[in-house]
Amino acid sequence: MTKKSFCDIDNFMQGLVRRNPAEPNFHQAVHEVVESVMPLIASTQRYRDASVLERMTEPDRIITFRVTWMDDAGNVRANRAWRVQFNNSIGPYKGGLRFHKDVDLDTLKFLGFEQTFKNSLTGLPMGGAKGGSNFNPKGKSDAEVMRFCHAMMTELQRHIGEDTDVPAGDIGVGGRELGYLFGQYKRLNNRFAGVMTGKGLSFGGSAGRKEATGHGAVYFLREILQHRGESLENKTALVSGSGNVALYAIEKLDELGCKALTASDSSGFIYDRDGISGEKLEFLKDLKEVRRGRIHEYADAFGCEFHAKKRPWAVKADFALPCATQNEINESDAQHLVKNGIHALVEGANMPTTAEGVLTLQNGGVIFGPAKAANAGGVAVSGLEQSQNALRIAWSREEVDTRLKTIMADIHHKCLTHSQEVHGDIDYVKGANLAGFVKVADAMVAYGAI
Numbered sequence: 001m002t003k004k005s006f007c008d009i010d011n012f013m014q015g016l017v018r019r020n021p022a023e024p025n026f027h028q029a030v031h032e033v034v035e036s037v038m039p040l041i042a043s044t045q046r047y048r049d050a051s052v053l054e055r056m057t058e059p060d061r062i063i064t065f066r067v068t069w070m071d072d073a074g075n076v077r078a079n080r081a082w083r084v085q086f087n088n089s090i091g092p093y094k095g096g097l098r099f100h101k102d103v104d105l106d107t108l109k110f111l112g113f114e115q116t117f118k119n120s121l122t123g124l125p126m127g128g129a130k131g132g133s134n135f136n137p138k139g140k141s142d143a144e145v146m147r148f149c150h151a152m153m154t155e156l157q158r159h160i161g162e163d164t165d166v167p168a169g170d171i172g173v174g175g176r177e178l179g180y181l182f183g184q185y186k187r188l189n190n191r192f193a194g195v196m197t198g199k200g201l202s203f204g205g206s207a208g209r210k211e212a213t214g215h216g217a218v219y220f221l222r223e224i225l226q227h228r229g230e231s232l233e234n235k236t237a238l239v240s241g242s243g244n245v246a247l248y249a250i251e252k253l254d255e256l257g258c259k260a261l262t263a264s265d266s267s268g269f270i271y272d273r274d275g276i277s278g279e280k281l282e283f284l285k286d287l288k289e290v291r292r293g294r295i296h297e298y299a300d301a302f303g304c305e306f307h308a309k310k311r312p313w314a315v316k317a318d319f320a321l322p323c324a325t326q327n328e329i330n331e332s333d334a335q336h337l338v339k340n341g342i343h344a345l346v347e348g349a350n351m352p353t354t355a356e357g358v359l360t361l362q363n364g365g366v367i368f369g370p371a372k373a374a375n376a377g378g379v380a381v382s383g384l385e386q387s388q389n390a391l392r393i394a395w396s397r398e399e400v401d402t403r404l405k406t407i408m409a410d411i412h413h414k415c416l417t418h419s420q421e422v423h424g425d426i427d428y429v430k431g432a433n434l435a436g437f438v439k440v441a442d443a444m445v446a447y448g449a450i
């Protein structure tokens with residue numbers, strides 16, 4: 001009997017779209033990877049024989065459940081939640097939980113798929129997963145968020161474990177939510193185990209985890225620049241978002257001598273020509289992490305520009321770090337960035353640039369650092385938190401930071417090793433996709449047809 005050949009990208013994508021209709025984000029994430037890895041698959045018999053791509057694009061398991069909770073007015077409310085356990089070939093499932101009104105299965109499948117490759121790039125033994133709920137934390141009281149988290153963990157706890165699946169935070173899930181979630185796990189199981197990461201420092205969290213994604217993205221940008229004999233000093237950057245990733249990207253940019261000119265939330269962006277630093281950065285952290293206020297309050301307090309309902313990509317700067325959400329840079333935003341001579345764009349958020357946007361940037365000569373590589377610092381320090389929990393020790397902030405820097409440098413090196421030339425420059429997209437793919441694919445081949 002002759003074997004089927006799946007080495008045609010359009011053919012492969014048509015099949016994927018047919019099997020996963022109405023999931024545009026998932027299609028987008030898969031297409032980008034397939035474009036990078038198909039030539040390698042075409043030339044590698046063992047990957048073709050093992051159908052690695054077909055298996056890698058199908059989640060191992062999707063758990064869907066209802067979360068019932070009570071609001072402050074005594075109304076019973078119901079939300080939908082998911083855990084997408086995508087691939088555990090190289091380690092226990094690992095990836096964040098997202099709480100946002102727009103969360104759906106499409107979003108979580110794209111994120112779980114991306115996570116598999118990102119976790120592989122870190123060099124740590126972690127598989128890929130993602131979860132979350134369409135619960136909207138905006139405007140909810142602490143007590144409502146607590147009741148929602150306790151209700152969600154009442155079901156989720158059946159599916160996770162330190163050697164099975166280890167969730168963490170993502171959009172809408174930070175220190176407060178992780179505390180409520182972990183507390184309920186501990187109560188229901190009577191076990192204090194490393195089943196979640198991003199925990200508070202007093203109950204098993206790692207020093208530096210909160211800062212790791214933002215700091216790591218800037219370390220990745222620094223690696224890109226160092227490779228070309230350049231630096232961050234006396235430069236400027238556009239940052240979007242003002243949540244966990246954005247705040248600590250701004251902090252590290254400032255520390256390394258680069259002014260962050262912008263920050264945003266879903267209501268618009270602020271433009272501070274003097275840069276967000278010192279007491280202004282502390283104000284922004286308090287505004288977003290403690291008071292949960294809106295971004296215009298920064299402009300009100302410091303007299304800078306606020307642009308309602310706009311994104312920052314038309315402002316002139318040296319670098320761009322999108323750190324808010326998926327597809328926040330479209331083709332027209334990318335054209336603005338190219339026109340303004342942006343030198344490099346590094347993705348702090350997951351898939352913040354549309355496929356057309358990526359092409360426009362790359363064709364326009366912008367160095368493009370994709371999310372899988374650039375924002376892997378967060379999950380990498382989550383992996384370090386797992387190690388510390390397993391060993392029942394706690395490393396110092398300096399120790400964790402040193403390891404994070406090494407991991408980001410290694411990821412950069414892997415991208416170089418696996419990249420191909422585009423327009424005489426390094427293609428970090430291909431490099432990251434290939435490096436992430438090979439490790440997972442080799443493990444799948446080793447297991448045989450399971």
Ligand SMILES: NC(=O)C1=CN([C@@H]2O[C@H](COP(=O)(O)OP(=O)(O)OC[C@H]3O[C@@H](n4cnc5c(N)ncnc54)[C@H](OP(=O)(O)O)[C@@H]3O)[C@@H](O)[C@H]2O)C=CC1
Nearest residue numbers: 170171172213241242243244245265266324325349350378
């Ligand atoms: N936390 C982590 O460790 C990691 C996060 N990431 C990715 O980074 C990105 C940001 O996550 P994180 O900082 O943790 O999340 P947060 O919830 O802390 O912050 C999210 C920020 O993005 C803004 N935002 C969210 N959705 C939208 C939208 N649809 N349009 C405009 N702005 C929006 C939010 O504004 P508002 O409050 O108004 O909604 C907020 O400023 C996500 O893509 C996430 O998947 C990647 C790796 C690790």
Ligand SMILES: O=C(O)CCC(=O)C(=O)O
Nearest residue numbers: 095096168170378379382
């Ligand atoms: O720390 C983790 O486990 C996951 C972080 C995350 O969700 C991500 O990398 O997108």
